Amino acid sequence: MTSILDALVTGLVYGGIYALLALGLTLQYGVARILNLAYGDFLIAAAVFATLLYQRFQLSPLVSLLLLLPASFLIHLLVYHLVFVQLERRRGSWRAMEASSILLAFGLSFVVSGAMLAIFGGKLFSYSYLLVPVQLLGSVVPANRLLALVLALAFGGFAYLLLVRTRIGTAIRAIAVDPDGAPLAGIDVRRWAGLTFAFGGIICAASGVLISMFQTFNVPMGVTFTLKALVVVIMGGVGNAVGALVAGLILGVTESFVARFISPGLTLAAVYGLFVLAVLTMRTGIFGRALR
Amino acid sequence: MQRYTRRAVLGLIGTASISALLAACGGGQATPTPAPQPSPTSAPAQQPSPTPTTAAAPTPTVVATQPKKTLRVGFAISKSGPYAAGAGITIYPNYVLWAKDVNDAGGIKLSDGVYTVELIEYDDQSSPEEAIKAIQRLVNQDKVDLLLPPWGTAMNLAVAPVFHQLGYPQLGVANLSDKTPELVKQWPGYFSFLGTSSQYSEAVADLLSDLANQGKIGKKVALIYVDDAFGLELSEAARKKFKATGFELVYDQGYPLGTTDFQPILTDIKQRQPDAFVACSYPADTLTLPEAAMVVDFNPPVFLTAVGTAFPVYVGKFGQNAEGVMGLGGIDPKAPGLMDYYKRHKEVTGQDPDRWGSPVCYASLQVLQQALERVGKVDRQAVAREVATGSFQTIIGTVKLEGNIYYGNWLLGQWQNGEFLALWPKNKAAATPIVPKPAWKK
Numbered sequence: 044m045t046s047i048l049d050a051l052v053t054g055l056v057y058g059g060i061y062a063l064l065a066l067g068l069t070l071q072y073g074v075a076r077i078l079n080l081a082y083g084d085f086l087i088a089a090a091v092f093a094t095l096l097y098q099r100f101q102l103s104p105l106v107s108l109l110l111l112l113p114a115s116f117l118i119h120l121l122v123y124h125l126v127f128v129q130l131e132r133r134r135g136s137w138r139a140m141e142a143s144s145i146l147l148a149f150g151l152s153f154v155v156s157g158a159m160l161a162i163f164g165g166k167l168f169s170y171s172y173l174l175v176p177v178q179l180l181g182s183v184v185p186a187n188r189l190l191a192l193v194l195a196l197a198f199g200g201f202a203y204l205l206l207v208r209t210r211i212g213t214a215i216r217a218i219a220v221d222p223d224g225a226p227l228a229g230i231d232v233r234r235w236a237g238l239t240f241a242f243g244g245i246i247c248a249a250s251g252v253l254i255s256m257f258q259t260f261n262v263p264m265g266v267t268f269t270l271k272a273l274v275v276v277i278m279g280g281v282g283n284a285v286g287a288l289v290a291g292l293i294l295g296v297t298e299s300f301v302a303r304f305i306s307p308g309l310t311l312a313a314v315y316g317l318f319v320l321a322v323l324t325m326r327t328g329i330f331g332r333a334l335r
Numbered sequence: 336m337q338r339y340t341r342r343a344v345l346g347l348i349g350t351a352s353i354s355a356l357l358a359a360c361g362g363g364q365a366t367p368t369p370a371p372q373p374s375p376t377s378a379p380a381q382q383p384s385p386t387p388t389t390a391a392a393p394t395p396t397v398v399a400t401q402p403k404k405t406l407r408v409g410f411a412i413s414k415s416g417p418y419a420a421g422a423g424i425t426i427y428p429n430y431v432l433w434a435k436d437v438n439d440a441g442g443i444k445l446s447d448g449v450y451t452v453e454l455i456e457y458d459d460q461s462s463p464e465e466a467i468k469a470i471q472r473l474v475n476q477d478k479v480d481l482l483l484p485p486w487g488t489a490m491n492l493a494v495a496p497v498f499h500q501l502g503y504p505q506l507g508v509a510n511l512s513d514k515t516p517e518l519v520k521q522w523p524g525y526f527s528f529l530g531t532s533s534q535y536s537e538a539v540a541d542l543l544s545d546l547a548n549q550g551k552i553g554k555k556v557a558l559i560y561v562d563d564a565f566g567l568e569l570s571e572a573a574r575k576k577f578k579a580t581g582f583e584l585v586y587d588q589g590y591p592l593g594t595t596d597f598q599p600i601l602t603d604i605k606q607r608q609p610d611a612f613v614a615c616s617y618p619a620d621t622l623t624l625p626e627a628a629m630v631v632d633f634n635p636p637v638f639l640t641a642v643g644t645a646f647p648v649y650v651g652k653f654g655q656n657a658e659g660v661m662g663l664g665g666i667d668p669k670a671p672g673l674m675d676y677y678k679r680h681k682e683v684t685g686q687d688p689d690r691w692g693s694p695v696c697y698a699s700l701q702v703l704q705q706a707l708e709r710v711g712k713v714d715r716q717a718v719a720r721e722v723a724t725g726s727f728q729t730i731i732g733t734v735k736l737e738g739n740i741y742y743g744n745w746l747l748g749q750w751q752n753g754e755f756l757a758l759w760p761k762n763k764a765a766a767t768p769i770v771p772k773p774a775w776k777k
Contacts, residue, residue: 166686171652257623257626258619263461
C-alpha cells in the first residue's frame with residue numbers, strides 16, 4: 044500500500060515536467076494556431092543558456108529563469124511577427140496558412156538547432172541544481188522536479204483563468220475558434236495571437252531551464268522534446284490548458300507505475316499505448332475542446 | 336508607413352538581441368577545423384610508386400629542406416544527430432590534436448619525403464547512409480590517402496564494407512562489440528582498439544568476485560541495462576559470468592533508451608539491498624542515475640555505471656559525489672606520456688578528454704602513423720598488415736593487436752580524488768578500490 048502511494052506521488056511529481064512542457068505547445072498550437080515544431084529547439088536553447096550561465100558565471104538557474112523568460116517572450120513575439128505574420132499576409136487568411144505554417148516551423152527548427160550546433164557542437168550539457176530530497180506524503184522527491192510541478196500548476200492555472208474568466212481570454216478563444224472571423228468582432232488577431240504565442244514561449248523557456256537542472260541533454264535532442272510535448276498536447280486536447288496538465292500528470296503516473304510494478308522496459312510502450320488509446324477513443328482529448 | 340517603421344524597429348531589436356546572446360555565450364568555442372577545401376596540391380599520387388617523382392630524390396639527409404608534401408587524411412564523423420555527443424568527446428578532438436602534433440613535429444617521414452597531414456572532414460549527421468556517401472566522396476573525389484573511422488559500433492559496422500571494398504584500413508576505436516573477432520575474418524583491414532564487450536562484462540564480474548573474496552562485499556548484485564544492442568550484449572555477458580561465479584541477481588531489468596526517470600527503478604532496487612549496483616548505461620543515463628540514487632538515498636558498496644562515467648562532464652557535474660563511483664575505462668596517471676597528452680588535448684582542443692576512449696583513440700592514430708612510416712609509402716594493404724602484426728609505442732604503452740583487436744586496455748576505473756583511476760585488470764591497476772563507496776554528500 045505504501046509503495047502504491049509512493050509510486051503515485053513520485054509519478055505525479057515527475058509528470059509535472061511533461062505538463063509544463065505541453066502547456067506551452069498547447070497554447071501555441073491550439074490558440075495561436077501554429078504547430079510550432081521548433082518548440083523543442085527553443086527549449087534546448089533556453090536549457091543551454093541556463094547551463095552556460097550556471098557553469099561560467101555561477102548564476103543560479105532560478106535567476107536565469109528571470110532573465111530567460113522575458114528574453115524568450117521577446118524572441119517568440121519577434122518570430123511570430125517577422126515570420127508567421129508575413130506568411131499570413133502572403134497567404135491572405137489564417138486558415139490558408141495553417142498547412143504552410145507547419146512547414147515553416149519545421150524549417151525554423153532546423154535554423155535554430157543548426158545555429159546552435161555550429162556554436163556549441165553536439166557535446167553533452169549536464170549539471171545538478173536543487174537536487175534536494177523533499178519529503179512529500181511519505182515519499183521522497185527531488186526539489187527541482189517539485190518546482191517543475193509547481194510551475195506547471197501555476198502557469199496552467201493562470202492560462203485557464205485568463206482564457207475562461209477574462210474578456211481578453213474570450214477574445215483569444217474567439218481567435219482559436221475562427222481566426223478569420225474574429226476581426227469582424229473587432230479583435231486584433233495578430234496582436235492577441237502573437238501574445239499568446241509568446242506566452243507559450245515563456246513556458247517553453249521555463250521548461251528548458253527546469254529540464255537543464257536534472258536532465259543531461261545536447262543540442263540535437265530538441266526534436267524529442269517536441270514529440271513528447273506533442274503527445275501530451277494531443278492527449279489533453281489541443282489548446283486545452285487543463286487537459287495538458289492532466290495528461291502530463293497521467294503520463295508521469297503511468298511511467299512510474301509501469302516501471303515500479305511491471306517492468307521499466309515497458310514504460311515507453313505503456314505511454315504510447317495510452318496515447319493510441321486516447322486518440323482512438325477521445326477525439327478531442329480528455330476534456331474535449333469545451334474548456335479551452 | 337507606420338507599419339514599416341514598427342517592423343524595422345522590431346527587426347533591429349531582434350537581430351541585436353540574438354547576436355548579443357550568441358556573442359555572450361558562444362565565446363571560447365574555438366573550432367580549429369580546416370574546411371574541406373580541395374587544395375591545389377591535390378592527389379600526391381594515389382600509390383607513390385618506388386620510382387620517385389622529380390622532387391623526391393632518395394636523399395634522406397636533406398629531408399628538412401625538401402618541399403613538404405601533403406598526406407590527405409579524410410573522415411566522416413557525427414557532428415550532428417544523436418551520435419554527436421560521443422563523437423565530439425572521444426574521437427573528433429583527437430583527430431584534430433593528432434594532425435597538429437604530427438605537423439608540429441615536422442610531419443610523417445615516408446621514403447619519398449616528409450608529409451604534412453591535411454584533414455578533410457564531413458558531417459555524417461549520425462546517419463549510416465550519409466557516412467557511406469561521405470566516404471565514397473572522400474575516396475573518389477577528394478582522393479584521400481587514408482581514412483579515419485567514425486564513432487559508434489553501428490556506424491563503424493555500416494561503413495566497414497565500404498572501407499573494405501575501397502581497400503582502406505579501418506582502425507576503429509569506438510566500435511566495441513563481441514562480433515569483432517568474427518568480422519575481422521571477412522574484413523582483414525577492420526580493427527578494434529577498445530576490445531570486446533564481454534571483456535568489460537567479465538572484468539566487472541571478476542572485480543566483484545575479487546572484492547567478495549576479500550570479504551568487502553556480499554554476493555547480491557542488481558543489474559540494469561539500456562534496451563539496445565550495446566546494453567543487451569554487455570549485460571548478457573555479465574549475467575553469464577555472475578551466475579558462474581555464484582552471484583545472486585536480485586534485480587535484472589532493461590529500460591528504454593532515453594529514460595530520464597530512474598527513481599522508481601532505484602526505489603525498487605534499494606529495497607532488495609544489493610551489495611553492488613551495475614548499470615549497462617549510456618552517457619545520458621549515467622549522468623542521471625546518481626541523482627535518482629541521491630534522492631532515494633541508495634548508496635550500495637559498489638556503484639558501477641558504464642559509458643560516460645569516465646567523461647570529464649561527470650566529475651564536473653557531481654564533484655565530490657563522483658568519489659567512489661566505478662565505470663568503464665580508467666587511466667594510470669603515472670603512465671609515461673599520458674598526462675602530457677591530457678594537457679595538450681586541453682590546450683589544443685579547449686576541452687578535457689575522457690578517461691577511456693580518448694587516449695585509446697589517440698594511440699590508434701599513433702599506431703597508424705608508425706605503421707605508415709615503417710611501410711614507407713602509402714601502401715594501404717601493407718599498412719593494414721603492419722598494424723595487425725607490429726608492436727607500437729603509444730601514450731597507453733606498447734600496443735600489440737591479437738586478431739585485429741587490442742585487449743590490453745584499462746577496463747574498469749573508479750573516481751578517486753577527482754581522477755578516474757584504473758582498477759582492473761588488477762596487474763596494471765593504478766589504485767586499489769575504495770569499497771564501500773563513500774556516502775552521497777548532499
